[in-house]
Amino acid sequence: MSTQYWLMKSEPDECSIDDLEAAPGQTVPWFGVRNYQARNFMLKEMRVGDGVLFYHSSCPVPGVAGLAEVASAPYPDASQFDPASPYHDPKSPRDKPRWSLVDVRFKRKTRLLPLKEMREAPELASMVLLKPGSRLSITPVTPEEWAAVKHRLAHPPT
Template sequence: MTQYWLFKTEPDAFSIDDLAACPNKREGWDGIRNYQARNFMRDQMLVGDKAFIYHSSCKDVGIVGLAKVSQTGLVDPLQFEPESKYFDPKSSPDNPRWVMVELEHVETFNNILSLKTIKNMPSISEIGLVKKGGRLSIMPVSENEFQLLLSAAKQS
């Protein structure tokens, strides 16, 4: 059964266009340092799950495209690199604390589905984007809300 997700990224660091430009349009989603987001990747995501890519901390925030999970169970290598801002001295190769999934670019939308538009959609009430305190870097999306958001993104 396909599950649905939303992955937030700052486009100055890594954008939907960066994902589309990767070899085979695939890239490991590294640098996640929130335990709940990590647990989603580690314990719940499956190959084939669909994911919105959401640009945050920029002028035009919103859903910009679609990806799918192409690989799971990967160890985030940045946790072992002392020069990385994602280095974790408490992690070891024998017992890594941080995981990642690989995402594959599916589609870049013609227009951004803005956060303002999302918040004004009456049927969208459960996704973390519209709830106080629920703004994780990775969050689940219900199938119903995924379909509504996808339809809105393709029409915008």
Template sequence: MSKIWLLKTEPDTFSIEDLQACPDGTSGWDGVRNYQARNRLRDEMDNGDAVLIYHSSCAEPAIVGEARVASAPYPDPSQFDPDSTGYDPRSTPDTPRWYQVDIRFVCMYPQPLTLKTLRQDPEFADMELVIRPRLSVQKVTERQFQRIQQCCQSTRASA
């Protein structure tokens, strides 16, 4: 069974609308610079895994839609570019520190699920987003995923 992930992004930097507008609705998910998040992305994510897109650092943080992992993990090229905000002088092509995956847009939720609502619903009391909100790559259980789809009135496109 494929896994389910929640990926956090700041919509002013890269929103679900930006992902949808990419060629084939697919983009590299780069810029992860936390070791625990990197380890999950590098060691646990697989092509085909489900992804929830979460808009953070905005007026109303919320789960706004779904994507799917569309590649195996690979070194994040921004770590090698001195002009990139993701540049890491300790990374080399032979020993990269940071990884990314490609993700493909699946759907936007007609009714996003806000963090405030998540915190009020006992079904989400054990969700990483509620108990460890800062991590940018989070695991989601099948039970939580099904409940999120119910709350968001999902009209998922087939992936």
């Protein structure tokens, strides 16, 4: 199977690209996803080595802040069973966990590619992230979109 690509949103207050770089093994478990569509991407479609656009959300300048990769097969998200966690899900059966995650490994920081610039870029108009009303925290990225983002990262507007 050929390489797939994803965009994954993270609040920099929770886990920024710098936090990912500083993490043990430069890898973090992508815990806390509580949306079935986003979960299914991790559970059913991601493969180790898939490319990830690391996106900062809910912050002063939202946008792509770095590149990462899928670093594990899916496994159950431990936070669903932790009563102290904000991600605790009392309805998730121990023997049949509702929520799974993958590990994500740091590749490199990039310049910040702001959401505003992405919206203004015709070659990125097809991205799921930019669809009106889109709120998914994990979205697929086509090879063409991946290439266009990398090109734009390397060639900032003047």
